[in-house]
Amino acid sequence: MRTENPVLIIGGGPAGLRAAVDLSEMGIEVILVEKRNELGGAPVRWKYKTLAPMMRPTEEVMNPLIEHVEKSELVKVYKNSIVEEAKGNAGNFVIRIKNGLDNRVESLNVSAIIVATGFEHFDARIDPRYGYGKNPNVIGIHELEAMLKSGRVVKHDGQPPERIAFIFCVGSRDRATNPWCCTVCCGVSIKQAIELKEILPDSQIYMIYMDVRTFGLWEKLYWKSMEEYGINYIRGRVSEIYYTGEKLLVKGEDTLVRGPFEVLFDMVVLAVGMEPGQGTKQVAKALDLAINEFGFLEPKHPNIHHDSSKEGIFLAGACVAPMSVEEAIAEGSAAAMQVVKLLHRLAKPIEAR
Numbered sequence: 201m202r203t204e205n206p207v208l209i210i211g212g213g214p215a216g217l218r219a220a221v222d223l224s225e226m227g228i229e230v231i232l233v234e235k236r237n238e239l240g241g242a243p244v245r246w247k248y249k250t251l252a253p254m255m256r257p258t259e260e261v262m263n264p265l266i267e268h269v270e271k272s273e274l275v276k277v278y279k280n281s282i283v284e285e286a287k288g289n290a291g292n293f294v295i296r297i298k299n300g301l302d303n304r305v306e307s308l309n310v311s312a313i314i315v316a317t318g319f320e321h322f323d324a325r326i327d328p329r330y331g332y333g334k335n336p337n338v339i340g341i342h343e344l345e346a347m348l349k350s351g352r353v354v355k356h357d358g359q360p361p362e363r364i365a366f367i368f369c370v371g372s373r374d375r376a377t378n379p380w381c382c383t384v385c386c387g388v389s390i391k392q393a394i395e396l397k398e399i400l401p402d403s404q405i406y407m408i409y410m411d412v413r414t415f416g417l418w419e420k421l422y423w424k425s426m427e428e429y430g431i432n433y434i435r436g437r438v439s440e441i442y443y444t445g446e447k448l449l450v451k452g453e454d455t456l457v458r459g460p461f462e463v464l465f466d467m468v469v470l471a472v473g474m475e476p477g478q479g480t481k482q483v484a485k486a487l488d489l490a491i492n493e494f495g496f497l498e499p500k501h502p503n504i505h506h507d508s509s510k511e512g513i514f515l516a517g518a519c520v521a522p523m524s525v526e527e528a529i530a531e532g533s534a535a536a537m538q539v540v541k542l543l544h545r546l547a548k549p550i551e552a553r
């Protein structure tokens with residue numbers, strides 16, 4: 201099927217890439233606008249070693265999507281760019297793409313738009329309990345991914361940590377910061393703990409959790425972590441991390457035995473949650489899209505993510521809600537299908553629609 205105007209996709213992460221691949225494989229021209237200087241979204245930006253739950257190397261999932269998009273004659277990629285304006289209607293939007301490096305602006309006509317601007321990590325500096333950004337050796341799960349990928353996990357003094365704590369639900373399920381569940385952070389933390397044990401087999405790892413929410417098939421990581429890797433679980437909440445000058449003293453309450461604990465660790469990994477980022481806010485404003493009480497893009501119908509509040513503009517991935525890579529990829533495909541339906545409908549004579 202050929203259409204006069206290409207389809208615009210904003211965001212080159214798993215959701216946006218999948219949508220671009222599907223549309224171009226159907227012969228539809230695509231304009232892909234990515235604000236960073238590389239495609240791949242969070243898995244590439246934060247150098248995820250593997251993807252939970254199957255612990256498959258990230259490249260095996262992401263590279264085919266990126267390579268297809270970069271090689272396809274039907275996909276034009278604008279990196280370092282944002283869409284600063286979109287006017288018009290389904291079938292014919294006039295958009296302005298601005299390059300963030302040289303401020304060059306280009307106007308184009310597009311038939312439909314898919315927004316796939318993803319998420320940002322919760323900035324743990326906001327919550328003073330953890331001393332993130334002040335205490336050495338307190339890091340986020342996104343930062344640990346790159347260390348795991350490099351095969352070298354060390355403290356700030358270059359030495360490997362012996363005792364490591366993961367703290368779950370940092371900036372998630374917390375009414376003082378973000379009340380929603382990040383859905384993947386428990387599973388990602390457990391995956392990382394297993395990978396840590398493979399690199400540092402003598403390390404002792406403690407998971408300090410509120411609940412362990414390993415949904416669906418991700419649950420197998422939980423049992424594996426205890427039975428095969430000897431990873432320990434403490435149900436509790438942390439009230440403070442204090443740096444002694446040498447170690448990190450983690451203070452909190454054990455909510456199973458109902459008593460306080462104070463334990464020394466060499467490294468603390470914060471399972472920081474997912475929240476709508478500046479990129480999603482920017483696109484919501486530029487396209488005048490509805491957002492919900494949490495700042496995620498609001499679909500037209502609850503439970504059906506792909507229709508936005510505007511005809512001809514579709515949504516996909518973690519800009520709508522926290523989700524896994526596999527869900528984001530499926531949402532990219534779903535949004536692409538909605539675009540095809542729209543184009544098919546617009547191609548019909550008016551009386552036949």
Ligand SMILES: Cc1cc2nc3c(=O)[nH]c(=O)nc-3n(C[C@H](O)[C@H](O)[C@H](O)COP(=O)(O)OP(=O)(O)OC[C@H]3O[C@@H](n4cnc5c(N)ncnc54)[C@H](O)[C@@H]3O)c2cc1C
Pocket residue numbers: 210211212213214215216233234235236239240241242243246248250251252253281282283316317318319320321341342345384388391472473474478479480482483516517518519523524525526528
């Ligand atoms: C530490 C961590 C580890 C994880 N590990 C796993 C895992 O092992 N398995 C798993 O299934 N899931 C994992 N996830 C979840 C996974 O990262 C997300 O599900 C996935 O990245 C969502 O894809 P997306 O395309 O919706 O968004 P993103 O990956 O966030 O991609 C969005 C893209 O849009 C771009 N963008 C944003 N705003 C704009 C704008 N205004 N204009 C243009 N471009 C814009 C961004 O730069 C980015 O490239 C993990 C999450 C975290 C926090």
